Amino acid sequence: MNKLLIRGGVRLAGEVSISGAKNAALPIMCAALLSTAPLRLANVPHLRDVTTLLSLLGGMGVAVSLDAKLGLELDAGKLHTPVAPYELVRTMRASILVLGPLLARCGEARVSLPGGCAIGQRPVDLHIKGLQAMGADIHVEHGYIIARAKRLKGARIFTDLVTVTGTENLMMAACLAEGTSVIENAAREPEVVDLANCLKAMGAKIEGAGSDTITIEGVSALSGAAHRIMPDRIETGTFLVAAAATGGSVRLRNTSSGILEAVLDKLREAGARITVESDSIALEMDGTPQSVSLRTAPYPAFPTDMQAQFMALDCIARGTAVLTETIFENRFMHALELQRLGANIEISGNTAVVKGAAKLDGASVMATDLRASASLVIAGLVATGETVVERIYHLDRGYECIEEKLSQLGARIKRIG
Numbered sequence: 001m002n003k004l005l006i007r008g009g010v011r012l013a014g015e016v017s018i019s020g021a022k023n024a025a026l027p028i029m030c031a032a033l034l035s036t037a038p039l040r041l042a043n044v045p046h047l048r049d050v051t052t053l054l055s056l057l058g059g060m061g062v063a064v065s066l067d068a069k070l071g072l073e074l075d076a077g078k079l080h081t082p083v084a085p086y087e088l089v090r091t092m093r094a095s096i097l098v099l100g101p102l103l104a105r106c107g108e109a110r111v112s113l114p115g116g117c118a119i120g121q122r123p124v125d126l127h128i129k130g131l132q133a134m135g136a137d138i139h140v141e142h143g144y145i146i147a148r149a150k151r152l153k154g155a156r157i158f159t160d161l162v163t164v165t166g167t168e169n170l171m172m173a174a175c176l177a178e179g180t181s182v183i184e185n186a187a188r189e190p191e192v193v194d195l196a197n198c199l200k201a202m203g204a205k206i207e208g209a210g211s212d213t214i215t216i217e218g219v220s221a222l223s224g225a226a227h228r229i230m231p232d233r234i235e236t237g238t239f240l241v242a243a244a245a246t247g248g249s250v251r252l253r254n255t256s257s258g259i260l261e262a263v264l265d266k267l268r269e270a271g272a273r274i275t276v277e278s279d280s281i282a283l284e285m286d287g288t289p290q291s292v293s294l295r296t297a298p299y300p301a302f303p304t305d306m307q308a309q310f311m312a313l314d315c316i317a318r319g320t321a322v323l324t325e326t327i328f329e330n331r332f333m334h335a336l337e338l339q340r341l342g343a344n345i346e347i348s349g350n351t352a353v354v355k356g357a358a359k360l361d362g363a364s365v366m367a368t369d370l371r372a373s374a375s376l377v378i379a380g381l382v383a384t385g386e387t388v389v390e391r392i393y394h395l396d397r398g399y400e401c402i403e404e405k406l407s408q409l410g411a412r413i414k415r416i417g
């Protein structure tokens, strides 16, 4: 099983390019299911989750092709099997995103209950309730969600919690429903907006994406379109934190500052100097960072997907930080591994108190989920001596060429068998 070997203590410096956003690419690829005409996508990241979704879509009859510029074309004209099997869904929770489009296009869907990161219960009840409100008949049988609807009907849906993929699933389903749907308490994440922009290019009538009320007027069919996936704000944030933790100086290209204000604010609080241009962000950090406290919450507040990386930074910062996780109930698993490197962290319920230590010492650590893996890599970059991060298949789900990009910034990091 692949591991990463990191020799810490190098200040990151230089430039790298940020990839397309995983969390935008996955729902947008599922949007191809809504049309009989091809959807052409640019800036799709090369990630394990993307490959998993391509296998899933391929099994349903979606034709997949890559053009010379590595653009992806998805043609669901000959869609024949509206089924998402357990073997693929269990490795990636986002597979649930096929449910809404399949039901809207085919009138039926059979989707395994999802797995994905082990960061809490992560039910899909709100996806199901929303589709039921649109007239779907849904039950769970032998671990599969079985959904049927002749044609979905527009409805007013209020989700009890803000759910990102829930909002996306319902928005996609509503595009082909009869009449108008309103999603209240909708997720405002930039990836929801990117999906809405792609759907609009396909002919959908959507208003309010990016606010907490999204209105969708159903149409009878969607066309093909071309769309460029937005930059990955979590990859951007991860590289910025890595640079700040190592006292480095980096410039990230092909990204945007407007999609990660809460993260940039926290980096400034840590003492980093940040310069933004239209499609790049530069960060400079002199000396040891100040510790930063944070509380995760839905966009535009601080993202849960950046909590683990900031915990790594706080481990070597000056002062004490309090990190509160409000989205997922089991998202501090990286803390135990960081402690193996000498970090001083106390967990009580959904709060972690991190006392900055003068240094971390390299050791073997185990990645437990996607963003936890990123925090262990950051810790390895600042630790003295060698750190081995095991189970990096989690990292490959969401970071494109992470070791190549970090090496480009001067890190001593390599993949070992």
Ligand code: UD1
Pocket (backbone or CB within 6 Å): 022, 023, 026, 093, 094, 120, 121, 122, 123, 124, 125, 126, 127, 128, 161, 162, 163, 164, 165, 166, 191, 303, 304, 305, 327, 328, 329
């Ligand atoms: C998405 C992101 C993930 C990010 C998360 C929160 C994708 C592919 N993944 O995950 O990277 O960490 O948003 O920003 O975009 N919930 C329910 N019932 C539901 C749905 C959700 O109780 O039907 C709860 C979840 O358990 C969680 C909270 O709502 O506590 C938010 O989850 P949600 O926004 O749905 O996360 P995902 O969309 O799975």
